[in-house]
Amino acid sequence: MTEAVPLTETHRPTEARPPEPALLGQRTRPHRPDAEAGTDSAPPPRSLPAGLLRTARPKQWVKNLLVIAAPAAAGQLFTVHALTELALVLALFTACAAAVYLVNDARDAEADRAHPTKRHRPVAAGQVPVPVAYAVGGALAVIAPATAAWLTAPAVAVLLTAYLVMQLAYCVSLKHVLVVDLVVVTTGFLMRAMVGGLALGIPLSRWFLITTGFGALFMVSAKRYSEAVQMAGTAGATRALLTEYTTGYLRFVWQLAAGVAVLGYCLWALGEGGVPHTSVLPWRQLSVVAFILAVLRYAVFADRGTAGEPEEVVLGDRALSLIGLAWLAMYGLAVANW
CATH class of the missing domain: 1.10.357.140 (UbiA prenyltransferase)
Incomplete structure (x- = not known):
């Protein structure tokens, strides 16, 4: 007579279990590293x-x-x-x-x-x-x-x-x-x-060089200031020198440059220079208003720390674009002496 063998864990029959949905999904869906990477995936080759x-x-x-x-x-x-x-x-x-x-x-x-x-x-x-x-x-x-x-x-x-x-x-x-x-x-x-x-x-003209040079310095330093403001408190900076410049210094530079650019333009526009004017309106003098408004409007973005590339600032703001067009129109009329 054979001795009954106890039913142990090793001998117990396993129950058939339905596959888990997650596992089923992993078996039926191919692994796609690019999809899991999201925005970090490399752009398609061009x-x-x-x-x-x-x-x-x-x-x-x-x-x-x-x-x-x-x-x-x-x-x-x-x-x-x-x-x-x-x-x-x-x-x-x-x-x-x-x-x-x-x-x-x-x-x-x-x-x-x-x-x-x-x-x-x-x-x-x-x-x-x-x-x-x-x-x-x-x-x-x-x-x-x-x-x-x-x-x-x-x-x-x-x-x-x-x-x-x-x-x-x-x-x-x-x-x-x-x-x-x-x-x-x-x-x-x-x-x-x-x-x-x-x-x-x-x-x-010396006034042309002064206005252009300091106007460019205004936009360049405003961009640096904006980068420094945006990177403040982060581990690194997009430019190594941003860790050495202070926001106070960069603010001083763009404010100084804006003031000199406005002064240079005013000295050109308000100076007679011995050139006769036969136009209906004093377009050259009136263009000072548009020029100063453009500088003040641009300074808003510099002060907020959002003055990036100059062309993006000008073209991205409708008011600044309209002021710029008004200035171009008056400047052109002044040069044409209309």
């Missing part, structure tokens, strides 16, 4: 030419329209020779700026990959290889001044070369030097405003 174009910052090209400032101020803009020459200078300056952007992004590729926003730049994302960025940037840096020396006034080639040397030095080291970084970026705006006059042989 072509190399598109990546090079993005690296050249097309949105920043609007700054290069400053090349028409001096000819417009002198009333020498609407001639075939002027328009042809300015179109060429605009293209050459855009090529120089693109060269600087390409070299800058190639140098900063490793650091940009650790940045939450800059890691999507084409070079940092791998869409544009670093050697290609260096090669295209170097080629543009050589071709643009050489073309200027061949087709335009010698002073234009000298200015473009000086711009490239200064901006590349900025990419390498000058952007880490207090105050000098502000001066270099401001000088870049001033060079844009000067090159059109040099191309057409137009004498540059």
Whole structure:
């Protein structure tokens, strides 16, 4: 007679259990790392030419329209020779700026990959290889001044070369030097405003240079101030120097620059200069009102710490855009003496 064997855990029959919904979902749904990554997933690959174009910052090209400032101020803009020459200078300056952007992004590729926003730049994302960025940037840096020396006034080639040397030095080291970084970026705006006059042989007024230079310093320092305000209390900053600048100092700089720019413009607009005026209204004097309103409106964004790229501030605010158009209209009427 066989001895009954007790039913132990190892011998107990297991009950058939329905698969759990979570497990069932895992079995039936393929694993998709990109979907789980959400916004951190890498952007879809694009072509190399598109990546090079993005690296050249097309949105920043609007700054290069400053090349028409001096000819417009002198009333020498609407001639075939002027328009042809300015179109060429605009293209050459855009090529120089693109060269600087390409070299800058190639140098900063490793650091940009650790940045939450800059890691999507084409070079940092791998869409544009670093050697290609260096090669295209170097080629543009050589071709643009050489073309200027061949087709335009010698002073234009000298200015473009000086711009490239200064901006590349900025990419390498000058952007880490207090105050000098502000001066270099401001000088870049001033060079844009000067090159059109040099191309057409137009004498540059001292008031034009003062207003343009300090107006550019106003916008540059306001942008730095906004970055410092937005990064206050965080672990790091988008620019290394923001940890060394104080918001009080940057506020002082943009307020000083705004005041000097307004003073320079007023001295130009309210001074007679021996030029007869036959227009119906004193458009030159009236343009002071629009200019001051534009500075005051821009200062609102600077004070709030939301003054980013100048073109985005101007185009993103309807009131500021309308004030700017009103100023352009009065300025144009003053130059045309209507």
